[in-house]
Amino acid sequence: MFEGVQRLAEALLGFATPLALANVLWATLLGIVVGMMPGLTATLGVALLTTLTLKMASSQALLILVCMYIGAIYGGSRSAILLNIPGTPANAATTLDGFPLARAGRAGAAMGVATAGSVVGSLIGILMLATISPLLGEFALKFGAFEFFWLAVFGIVISGNLTAQQDPLKGWIAGFLGLLVATVGQEGVHAYARFAYGSTDLAGGIGLLPALVGAFGFSEVLVVMCQPKPDVVREMRGSVVPRIADLWRYRRTAVRSGLIGTTMGIIPGVGEDMGAWVSYAAARRTSRERDQFGKGSVEGLMAAETGNNAAVPGAIIPVLTLAVPGSAPAAVLLAAMFIHGVRPGPLLMIESPGFLWEVVAMCLLATLAMFVHGMLLTRPLLYVLRVPRERLMPVIFVLCTVGAFAIAGRVFDIWVMLAFGVLGYLLRSLHYPLAPLVLGLVLGDILDKNLRRALVLADGDLAPFVTRPISLALGAVTVATILLSYPAVRALLAAPLRRAFGAPGR
Amino acid sequence: MPQQGEAPAATMARADFFSALVLVALGGGALLEALRMPRFEAIGANPYSVPGLVPGVLGAVIAVLGLFLLVRSVRQGGHRRGAAAAGGDAGGARLWLALVLTLGYAALLVGTLPFALATGLFVFAFIVLFERPESAGRRVRRTLSAAVEALIVAAVVTHVFEEFFYVRLP
Numbered sequence: 001m002f003e004g005v006q007r008l009a010e011a012l013l014g015f016a017t018p019l020a021l022a023n024v025l026w027a028t029l030l031g032i033v034v035g036m037m038p039g040l041t042a043t044l045g046v047a048l049l050t051t052l053t054l055k056m057a058s059s060q061a062l063l064i065l066v067c068m069y070i071g072a073i074y075g076g077s078r079s080a081i082l083l084n085i086p087g088t089p090a091n092a093a094t095t096l097d098g099f100p101l102a103r104a105g106r107a108g109a110a111m112g113v114a115t116a117g118s119v120v121g122s123l124i125g126i127l128m129l130a131t132i133s134p135l136l137g138e139f140a141l142k143f144g145a146f147e148f149f150w151l152a153v154f155g156i157v158i159s160g161n162l163t164a165q166q167d168p169l170k171g172w173i174a175g176f177l178g179l180l181v182a183t184v185g186q187e188g189v190h191a192y193a194r195f196a197y198g199s200t201d202l203a204g205g206i207g208l209l210p211a212l213v214g215a216f217g218f219s220e221v222l223v224v225m226c227q228p229k230p231d232v233v234r235e236m237r238g239s240v241v242p243r244i245a246d247l248w249r250y251r252r253t254a255v256r257s258g259l260i261g262t263t264m265g266i267i268p269g270v271g272e273d274m275g276a277w278v279s280y281a282a283a284r285r286t287s288r289e290r291d292q293f294g295k296g297s298v299e300g301l302m303a304a305e306t307g308n309n310a311a312v313p314g315a316i317i318p319v320l321t322l323a324v325p326g327s328a329p330a331a332v333l334l335a336a337m338f339i340h341g342v343r344p345g346p347l348l349m350i351e352s353p354g355f356l357w358e359v360v361a362m363c364l365l366a367t368l369a370m371f372v373h374g375m376l377l378t379r380p381l382l383y384v385l386r387v388p389r390e391r392l393m394p395v396i397f398v399l400c401t402v403g404a405f406a407i408a409g410r411v412f413d414i415w416v417m418l419a420f421g422v423l424g425y426l427l428r429s430l431h432y433p434l435a436p437l438v439l440g441l442v443l444g445d446i447l448d449k450n451l452r453r454a455l456v457l458a459d460g461d462l463a464p465f466v467t468r469p470i471s472l473a474l475g476a477v478t479v480a481t482i483l484l485s486y487p488a489v490r491a492l493l494a495a496p497l498r499r500a501f502g503a504p505g506r
Numbered sequence: 507m508p509q510q511g512e513a514p515a516a517t518m519a520r521a522d523f524f525s526a527l528v529l530v531a532l533g534g535g536a537l538l539e540a541l542r543m544p545r546f547e548a549i550g551a552n553p554y555s556v557p558g559l560v561p562g563v564l565g566a567v568i569a570v571l572g573l574f575l576l577v578r579s580v581r582q583g584g585h586r587r588g589a590a591a592a593g594g595d596a597g598g599a600r601l602w603l604a605l606v607l608t609l610g611y612a613a614l615l616v617g618t619l620p621f622a623l624a625t626g627l628f629v630f631a632f633i634v635l636f637e638r639p640e641s642a643g644r645r646v647r648r649t650l651s652a653a654v655e656a657l658i659v660a661a662v663v664t665h666v667f668e669e670f671f672y673v674r675l676p
Contacts, residue, residue, distance in 0.1 A: 169575060
């Protein structure tokens with residue numbers, strides 16, 4: 001414990017340079033602006049900044065990316081409150097109570113509550129990042145090929161389930177599509193180029209960053225341009241400074257949402273939007289002012305905004321300890337870490353134990369900057385919302401094109417960006433979630449290597465997949481997740497449970 | 507959890523029917539291709555380490571999931587209805603315009619023309635074609651400001667990427 005505090009202090013001191021602090025300030029501000037603009041998501045912001053910071057020193061580059069990530073998830077609340085349009089998908093739950101509050105002339109207060117919730121959520125997430133990561137890292141050292149195989153499958157199934165609750169089948173399809181796309185190109189055992197058909201570009205594989213820039217940037221440009229024009233920004237009244245009384249009154253909601261949000265972040269490929277939705281649902285279930293939810297409840301707004309920001313450090317936990325992203329922006333962060341020579345995974349805590357604390361310090365600085373910007377710049381930043389989409393979207397698309405190209409200097413990456421943009425647009429209009437697709441792209445390699453390694457080790461015997469304890473647990477949870485998503489199975493289980501406990505059915 | 511842009515159930519069943527067919531074909535195709543991949547028996551490779559194993563399994567899983575979707579959409583009548591009403595509305599026209607502009611820029615102009623020129627043309631065309639000013643006087647002003655924005659974007663992006671981030675541009 002003491003060692004941790006010492007390492008954190010060292011990491012913070014390491015960032016106490018004018019350059020680092022300036023980076024924190026501008027990157028968080030840019031993150032807020034990106035988050036505010038409907039059509040620009042945290043994923044796109046982090047992906048574009050990754051391409052821009054390729055040549056920087058790795059600690060500065062990662063600091064900038066973390067600030068962008070945290071800033072964007074917070075910034076999305078501005079447009080959710082004022083325009084009833086979530087700035088990023090993570091702020092969808094924020095619109096439910098944020099916009100009614102703004103319509104009732106309490107936009108300033110709503111902004112203040114969002115700021116307070118985001119800061120509290122972020123802090124709870126950071127605390128869990130610092131405490132859970134070492135434990136999870138140590139536990140993950142027990143993982144062999146069998147466990148990593150199950151982890152990949154579990155990640156796809158749970159992510160598909162939670163991001164497409166209406167229709168888990170589509171979530172799973174998206175996830176498995178991502179896994180399949182990830183197999184394109186040279187594989188790691190025999191160096192055979194799969195699905196390449198003689199193309200050296202395809203043999204190099206589909207890059208994660210160009211694919212993400214396409215799926216979250218280009219497809220978003222298309223979505224924004226087809227939608228009808230959004231309403232004009234309304235006038236904002238009231239102080240944006242959060243009231244301590246509100247905070248104290250809803251302290252339980254804030255802490256609960258922080259814990260739920262972080263947990264949602266840890267679950268692979270689920271992320272900030274579910275952090276907000278689940279926190280919001282939990283707050284509504286337990287609230288004494290339940291009837292106010294959806295009509296401008298401060299508690300609901302607090303739950304949503306605490307939940308999504310808590311999910312950010314939460315999503316970084318599996319990135320560091322398992323090299324599995326907790327959310328789509330975290331997937332970009334993971335890719336960026338690899339680019340910058342950091343090797344996340346179970347060995348990270350042993351190889352470079354100081355890195356966790358560097359990340360904790362980055363999150364703390366970003367949270368601080370978010371708070372300062374939220375207090376000082378809320379009003380001037382509202383002008384950002386007046387930029388017409390016709391003027392903004394072409395610039396975004398230019399950046400997507402240059403960004404995709406910049407990573408490796410390959411024109412092929414521009415084609416990947418375009419293909420994933422169109423694919424992402426189609427999938428979204430058919431109600432397939434994109435998060436499992438992204439997770440599949442990242443996990444494809446893990447699944448491929450570990451399934452074959454496990455089968456070679458066991459000489460084709462499938463028993464170790466279900467007899468090793470951790471394997472069994474991961475496998476059982478995966479199968480249970482699939483089965484429980486069928487209403488028929490749930491009904492079958494509900495009847496005996498009801499008899500056993502005598503509880504009235506819902 | 508609310509979903510954005512609820513489509514009518516019938517349209518969705520129709521769309522699901524077609525996407526399921528694509529998925530079954532894609533998964534089946536991947537499986538067949540995986541079976542055709544080399545197995546390196548000559549060099550004594552372990553049969554469980556062959557490159558086609560994972561793509562084959564994934565292709566099979568996608569085909570099966572696609573079949574589930576197909577069966578579900580058929581049960582909902584997705585195979586029967588006449589062509590679903592898509593496109594033709596204002597949103598559809600805007601989508602096609604956006605697609606033509608973006609694909610034309612990234613796939614054709616970039617690489618053929620100098621980067622700054624391609625970017626300037628794209629930004630200018632995008633703004634002019636999407637903005638619908640109400641009066642003729644406004645039209646002139648909007649067009650001028652679009653040209654200014656295009657110039658600035660082209661110059662700034664080119665300069666910043668080449669000089670500041672050391673990125674070679676296409």
